[in-house]
Amino acid sequence: MAEEVTGEGTKFDLKPNDELRFEVETKQTVVMEMTHGKGEVFGAELAKNKKYKFNSGAKVAVYTWHGCQIKISFPNLVGTTEVAYISKETPMLMYLNTHAALEQMRLKADEENMRGPRAIIVGPTDVGKSTLCRILCNYAARLGRAPIFADIDVGQGQTDIPGTIGALSVERPSDVEEDYSQLSPLSFHFGHKTPQTNTALYELLIQRLAEVINMRSEKSKRTNVSGVIINTCGWIRGAGYELIKNTAGAFEVDLVMVIDQERLFNELKRDLPHFVHVVLLPKSGGVVERSQSSRGEARDAKIREYFYGIDNSLYPHNFEVKFTDVKIFKIGAPVLPESCLPLGMKAEDNKTKQVPVMPSMSLLHHVFSVSAANSPEDNVVETNVLGYVVITAIDMEKQCFTVLAPSPRPLPKNILLMMDLQFMDIK
Template sequence: MADDKNEEGTEFRLVAKDELRFEVESKATVVMEMMEGKGEIFGTELAKGRKYKFSAGAKVAVYTWHGCKIKLNGTTEVAYISKETPMLMYLNTHVALEQMRVKADEENTRGPRAIIVGPTDVGKSTLCRILCNYGARLGRAPIFADLDVGQGHTDIPGTLGALSVERPSDPEEDYSQLSPLSFHFGHKSPGDNITLYSLLVQRLAEVINLRCEKSKKTNVSGCIINTCGWIRGEGYNMLKMAAGAFEVDSVMVIDQERLYTELRRDLPEFVSVVLLPKSGGVVERSKNTRAEARDARIREYFYGIDNSLYPHTFEIKFTEVKIYKIGAPELPESCLPLGMNAEDHKTKVVPVIPSMSLLHHVFSVSAANSIEDNITETNVIGFVVITAIDMEKQAFSVLAPSPRPLPKNVLLMMDIQFMDIK
């Protein structure tokens, strides 16, 4: 039930197992406050009396197990209470994972590894967030691995990454305050370079295995893996490859019975494949909306939530950095050097000559010290955007999260661009 309160905002009274869903209108902000009872956002418990601020385009779902009263101040595109929600099934999924953790703790074995799959816009990343937050609330530290290079939930788009969720994420900030492990991919879709994508998925799985070997808590807590929405043809093969690389024991398929049936047929018998419904609050996004979300994610990296960070712009000489791009143009087999195959070009590190074409591109700052290191499989430690180029002075102006100098001098070029408009 909603009661209009004019300038005081709108109050919503939720009973047990209700879900308040709202979307913030374009160019608006909404401040939410829990007045009474208990509620949660994507598995993170809300603090009574605290005011949570959500910016334009934010889609929020407040769920309550026991009942609560919520007040919204600001302009929403839509706001309503729903009784049709999959939260009970999501909780059961969490309970099943926790039982596996308890058993792993007792037997000193590896905890659960669950991969979430399904088409685009069904709530895969939301379910990952719920499961990670529920685990953290019980004192676990599950690893969240993000293979969705198009949106970038652990870092920025164009990367694959992972982070340890040791405490529930903030409802306003998601995982933005945590330090992820990130690998440079450089494209918005795995299909832009399948060979490189496969290599990085396997590399990410290797690093997570090493982390689990060194920490019993991490090993027992397990891993929650998010995927992109490409589920046909090569995309389906990528899902199977990822499941094998991470040695998953659970697959959660959201809202796609055909995919569920195919995975049950093709994966080993010991892998549990479960079909889950999507939330009624999930809406399909257009290409423009997804592009805007990518820009917002990159902007958030530099400027923070609600412009809480202050990035730096400074000049660097062409000679101070070495710029590379991973993946060379395809050549006919007749033109390839003896012994080289076409796939080698997909992971080849190619030097990039400074030119005006680099303007507004996003660049990863590699942790590698030189080209002699394995740049392709080396993690990145940050990102910059070239905002201006002076060919006469042989210098770039870059937008960076911290002041000069750059921590390393190896930059990896992305196909993704960002216009720094104040």
């Protein structure tokens, strides 16, 4: 049953296997505190009597195996209400069983000195794929494991900003308030909000990410045994389905978890090799579909968080960069129509080609990846990125940009890769 949360606060008594769910829809901060018992948020344990703060857009689910009391309040408001509710229908027991199965595979891998489980989570948009990844990573970390979390959902950006794919080693449970934001991920520039924009580049980067993860696993037994958990986007039809199969092959997965999509489950069971286990899991009742505008707001919030941190805890820098000090590229060029080509000549595939971009006012407010490549002659496309900047002003007379960057001048490298994403730095 839903209850209104007032500015003074409301207490919720959770019995074993209950889940308290709420979403922060206002522009104010919500404070949550566990006063009794034991509880967890997406697999990360809550500390007793610690006040956790959540900002607008946060979706929170507190689960308890033993029972607990949670207090939710709006410290800065009086009379404002928000809706929270306790649910007794939750898939957490099935998620725990999935974790237990993965742990059994890790124990066997440890004994036989083999590679640990590699699991990919697939399904349509807004069914809780990212949440399940977080739960499984946190449970593994609580047992002393260090699984690699690979995020190839370019529209959301759980390990880094949107428009990238990457991975990080989860050596400790994620922060209840900040997720994995304080860790340093390995990231590759994709530059778009959806794989559909450039599937050739997307597949190339997935292959590259899988190679790097294999190299990391070979150097650390703990990492190798702990395995890999892969989050995907919600594109599951047509070319999207082919991408799922190709991704499973690139990472050599042992387990495919399909959330809330029986047709996809049956298709993958039919098409994937027999040694790959395919399981169907339900989605949580707290998962809700998001509109295109809310997705856009979430992307903006993620980019802003990169520069300014949670609750403006970070202080980014603004400084000028001369046009001559950087080289700007965009990955992928449009295919020339056959009418523009000489007779009998086929169009070249330019989807993974680095195309020089000349300084102009059209670059204003775009996000740029700072490539780790030393020169344009290096394999820039498959080189990881060091961070991101936003061009906030352009002076054509002085021939310079003003950039928003997380660290002071100078830029660590001089190759910038342009994204389709834009960010307005409004304080």
